[in-house]
Amino acid sequence: xxxxxxxxxxxxxxxxxxxxxxxxxxxxxxxxxxxxxxxxxxxxxxxxxxxxxxxxxxxxxxxxxxxxxxxxxxxxxxxxxxxxxxxxxxxxxxxxxxxxxxxxxxxxxxxxxxxxxxxxxxxxxxxxxxxxxxx
Amino acid sequence: xxxxxxxxxxxxxxxxxxxxxxxxxxxxxxxxxxxxxxxxxxxxxxxxxxxxxxxxxxxxxxxxxxx
Numbered sequence: 001x002x003x004x005x006x007x008x009x010x011x012x013x014x015x016x017x018x019x020x021x022x023x024x025x026x027x028x029x030x031x032x033x034x035x036x037x038x039x040x041x042x043x044x045x046x047x048x049x050x051x052x053x054x055x056x057x058x059x060x061x062x063x064x065x066x067x068x069x070x071x072x073x074x075x076x077x078x079x080x081x082x083x084x085x086x087x088x089x090x091x092x093x094x095x096x097x098x099x100x101x102x103x104x105x106x107x108x109x110x111x112x113x114x115x116x117x118x119x120x121x122x123x124x125x126x127x128x129x130x131x132x133x134x135x
Numbered sequence: 136x137x138x139x140x141x142x143x144x145x146x147x148x149x150x151x152x153x154x155x156x157x158x159x160x161x162x163x164x165x166x167x168x169x170x171x172x173x174x175x176x177x178x179x180x181x182x183x184x185x186x187x188x189x190x191x192x193x194x195x196x197x198x199x200x201x202x
Contacts, residue, residue: 019199038198045195052188053168062171068192069165072200075192081171090199097167 003030006107014103016095018073022111023047024085030111033090046077046088067097078104083112164189 007020011032019033023043031039053063068075074095079086087104166188169175178185 034199041198042195045191045198049188049191052191053166056168056176056184057170061174063168064171065169066188067167068189069163069167070189070193070196071164073196075195088195090196 001110003107003111004032006030006110007032010089010103010107014091014095014099016091017100017103018090018092020087020089020104020107021046022085022087022107029085042088042090045075046086049075049077050079050086065101067101069093074100076100076104078108080108080112166192 003022007022007030010020011017017033019031019038019042021031021034021039021043022029023046026043026047028039028043031042034042049066049068050063053066054060057063063079064081065078066076071093073093074091074097076089076091076097077086078088078101085108087108089100089104091100164180166178166185167175168178168188178188180186180189
Protein backbone atom coordinates (compact mmCIF):
# COMPACT_ATOMS: atom_id res chain seq x y z
CA UNK A 1 0.00 0.00 0.00
CA UNK A 2 1.13 3.55 -0.73
CA UNK A 3 2.40 5.40 2.40
CA UNK A 4 0.26 8.49 1.79
CA UNK A 5 -2.84 6.32 1.30
CA UNK A 6 -2.16 4.33 4.48
CA UNK A 7 -1.81 7.55 6.45
CA UNK A 8 -4.91 9.09 4.88
CA UNK A 9 -6.83 5.98 5.97
CA UNK A 10 -5.38 6.36 9.47
CA UNK A 11 -6.56 9.96 9.74
CA UNK A 12 -9.99 9.03 8.45
CA UNK A 13 -10.41 6.21 10.97
CA UNK A 14 -8.89 8.07 13.93
CA UNK A 15 -10.24 11.60 14.28
CA UNK A 16 -7.88 12.27 17.20
CA UNK A 17 -4.91 12.01 14.83
CA UNK A 18 -4.32 15.44 13.31
CA UNK A 19 -1.22 14.69 11.25
CA UNK A 20 0.95 11.66 10.51
CA UNK A 21 4.01 10.77 8.49
CA UNK A 22 6.29 7.86 7.68
CA UNK A 23 10.00 8.52 7.40
CA UNK A 24 13.41 6.94 7.13
CA UNK A 25 16.54 8.66 8.45
CA UNK A 26 14.99 12.10 8.08
CA UNK A 27 13.51 11.47 4.64
CA UNK A 28 9.72 11.65 4.45
CA UNK A 29 8.16 8.61 2.76
CA UNK A 30 4.57 9.84 2.97
CA UNK A 31 2.39 12.15 5.02
CA UNK A 32 -1.20 13.21 5.68
CA UNK A 33 -2.85 16.09 7.50
CA UNK A 34 -0.02 18.59 6.98
CA UNK A 35 1.63 20.41 4.12
CA UNK A 36 5.06 19.65 2.71
CA UNK A 37 6.82 22.35 4.75
CA UNK A 38 5.33 21.34 8.09
CA UNK A 39 5.99 17.64 7.63
CA UNK A 40 9.70 18.39 7.46
CA UNK A 41 9.50 19.95 10.92
CA UNK A 42 7.59 16.99 12.33
CA UNK A 43 9.93 14.40 10.87
CA UNK A 44 12.97 16.37 12.03
CA UNK A 45 11.57 16.61 15.55
CA UNK A 46 10.69 12.90 15.57
CA UNK A 47 14.23 11.94 14.54
CA UNK A 48 15.72 14.18 17.23
CA UNK A 49 13.32 12.75 19.80
CA UNK A 50 14.33 9.16 18.96
CA UNK A 51 18.02 10.06 18.99
CA UNK A 52 17.70 12.01 22.23
CA UNK A 53 15.77 9.19 23.92
CA UNK A 54 18.33 6.65 22.71
CA UNK A 55 21.18 8.64 24.22
CA UNK A 56 19.59 8.29 27.65
CA UNK A 57 20.50 4.59 27.74
CA UNK A 58 24.21 3.93 27.94
CA UNK A 59 23.86 0.26 26.93
CA UNK A 60 22.64 1.18 23.46
CA UNK A 61 19.21 -0.40 23.86
CA UNK A 62 17.05 0.66 20.94
CA UNK A 63 14.09 2.97 21.43
CA UNK A 64 10.93 1.41 19.98
CA UNK A 65 8.33 4.07 20.67
CA UNK A 66 7.91 7.45 22.32
CA UNK A 67 4.86 9.34 23.47
CA UNK A 68 5.07 12.95 24.54
CA UNK A 69 1.98 14.42 26.16
CA UNK A 70 1.63 18.18 26.10
CA UNK A 71 -1.20 20.38 27.25
CA UNK A 72 -2.60 20.95 23.78
CA UNK A 73 -1.76 17.67 22.08
CA UNK A 74 0.36 14.54 21.96
CA UNK A 75 3.31 13.50 19.85
CA UNK A 76 3.85 9.81 19.03
CA UNK A 77 6.83 8.19 17.33
CA UNK A 78 7.05 4.46 16.55
CA UNK A 79 10.08 2.77 15.08
CA UNK A 80 9.89 -0.31 12.88
CA UNK A 81 10.86 -3.42 14.91
CA UNK A 82 13.50 -4.51 12.45
CA UNK A 83 14.30 -1.73 10.09
CA UNK A 84 15.03 1.95 10.00
CA UNK A 85 11.61 3.32 9.09
CA UNK A 86 9.47 5.11 11.65
CA UNK A 87 6.01 6.62 11.92
CA UNK A 88 5.05 9.83 13.68
CA UNK A 89 1.71 11.36 14.62
CA UNK A 90 0.45 14.54 16.21
CA UNK A 91 -2.85 14.01 18.00
CA UNK A 92 -5.28 15.84 20.21
CA UNK A 93 -4.73 15.51 23.94
CA UNK A 94 -7.69 13.11 24.14
CA UNK A 95 -6.13 10.40 21.95
CA UNK A 96 -5.89 6.87 23.35
CA UNK A 97 -2.17 6.00 23.34
CA UNK A 98 -2.61 2.28 22.70
CA UNK A 99 -4.79 2.90 19.67
CA UNK A 100 -2.44 5.49 18.18
CA UNK A 101 0.57 3.20 18.62
CA UNK A 102 -1.41 0.36 17.05
CA UNK A 103 -2.47 2.50 14.09
CA UNK A 104 1.07 3.71 13.46
CA UNK A 105 2.46 0.17 13.60
CA UNK A 106 -0.25 -0.97 11.23
CA UNK A 107 0.65 1.82 8.79
CA UNK A 108 4.31 0.76 8.95
CA UNK A 109 3.38 -2.88 8.34
CA UNK A 110 0.98 -2.03 5.51
CA UNK A 111 3.66 -0.10 3.67
CA UNK A 112 6.54 -2.49 4.29
CA UNK A 113 8.40 -2.95 1.05
CA UNK A 114 6.93 0.21 -0.49
CA UNK A 115 9.93 2.37 0.36
CA UNK A 116 12.24 0.38 -1.84
CA UNK A 117 11.51 -1.31 -5.14
CA UNK A 118 10.80 -4.99 -4.67
CA UNK A 119 13.44 -7.27 -6.14
CA UNK A 120 12.06 -9.11 -9.13
CA UNK A 121 11.78 -12.79 -8.49
CA UNK A 122 13.33 -14.94 -11.13
CA UNK A 123 11.24 -17.88 -12.24
CA UNK A 124 13.20 -21.05 -12.13
CA UNK A 125 12.39 -24.19 -14.00
CA UNK A 126 11.57 -25.89 -10.66
CA UNK A 127 9.06 -23.15 -9.77
CA UNK A 128 7.37 -23.56 -13.15
CA UNK A 129 7.04 -27.32 -12.60
CA UNK A 130 5.70 -27.04 -9.00
CA UNK A 131 2.04 -26.24 -9.83
CA UNK A 132 1.81 -29.39 -11.91
CA UNK A 133 3.40 -31.49 -9.19
CA UNK A 134 0.79 -30.44 -6.60
CA UNK A 135 -2.07 -32.21 -8.36
CA UNK B 136 -10.29 4.55 67.61
CA UNK B 137 -10.13 2.00 64.81
CA UNK B 138 -13.18 3.51 63.15
CA UNK B 139 -11.56 6.95 63.20
CA UNK B 140 -8.35 5.54 61.73
CA UNK B 141 -10.29 3.82 58.91
CA UNK B 142 -12.17 7.03 58.15
CA UNK B 143 -8.89 8.91 58.00
CA UNK B 144 -7.40 6.31 55.66
CA UNK B 145 -10.48 6.50 53.45
CA UNK B 146 -10.21 10.27 53.21
CA UNK B 147 -6.51 10.07 52.42
CA UNK B 148 -7.16 7.44 49.74
CA UNK B 149 -9.88 9.52 48.16
CA UNK B 150 -7.65 12.59 48.09
CA UNK B 151 -4.88 10.53 46.48
CA UNK B 152 -7.20 9.19 43.77
CA UNK B 153 -8.47 12.69 42.97
CA UNK B 154 -4.94 14.09 42.82
CA UNK B 155 -3.78 11.21 40.60
CA UNK B 156 -6.69 11.60 38.20
CA UNK B 157 -5.97 15.29 37.96
CA UNK B 158 -2.35 14.63 37.06
CA UNK B 159 -3.26 12.00 34.48
CA UNK B 160 -5.79 14.32 32.88
CA UNK B 161 -5.23 16.09 29.60
CA UNK B 162 -3.23 18.90 31.18
CA UNK B 163 -0.28 16.76 32.27
CA UNK B 164 3.03 17.05 30.44
CA UNK B 165 5.43 14.10 30.23
CA UNK B 166 7.36 11.84 27.89
CA UNK B 167 7.14 8.01 27.85
CA UNK B 168 10.09 6.28 26.21
CA UNK B 169 9.75 2.57 25.40
CA UNK B 170 12.81 0.42 24.75
CA UNK B 171 13.13 -2.83 22.83
CA UNK B 172 13.89 -4.80 26.02
CA UNK B 173 10.33 -4.03 27.16
CA UNK B 174 11.25 -1.35 29.67
CA UNK B 175 9.91 2.16 29.60
CA UNK B 176 10.71 5.38 31.39
CA UNK B 177 8.52 8.41 32.04
CA UNK B 178 10.17 11.82 32.22
CA UNK B 179 8.36 14.79 33.67
CA UNK B 180 8.80 18.41 32.60
CA UNK B 181 10.99 19.19 35.61
CA UNK B 182 13.70 16.67 34.75
CA UNK B 183 16.53 17.65 32.42
CA UNK B 184 15.78 14.64 30.19
CA UNK B 185 12.11 15.53 30.04
CA UNK B 186 12.81 19.14 29.14
CA UNK B 187 15.15 18.08 26.36
CA UNK B 188 12.71 15.58 24.83
CA UNK B 189 9.62 17.72 25.32
CA UNK B 190 11.24 20.54 23.36
CA UNK B 191 11.21 18.37 20.21
CA UNK B 192 7.59 17.37 20.76
CA UNK B 193 6.51 20.98 21.38
CA UNK B 194 8.14 22.01 18.12
CA UNK B 195 6.21 19.38 16.17
CA UNK B 196 2.84 19.93 17.85
CA UNK B 197 3.27 23.69 17.51
CA UNK B 198 4.05 23.32 13.82
CA UNK B 199 0.89 21.29 13.20
CA UNK B 200 -1.35 23.59 15.21
CA UNK B 201 0.19 26.64 13.61
CA UNK B 202 -0.12 25.40 10.05
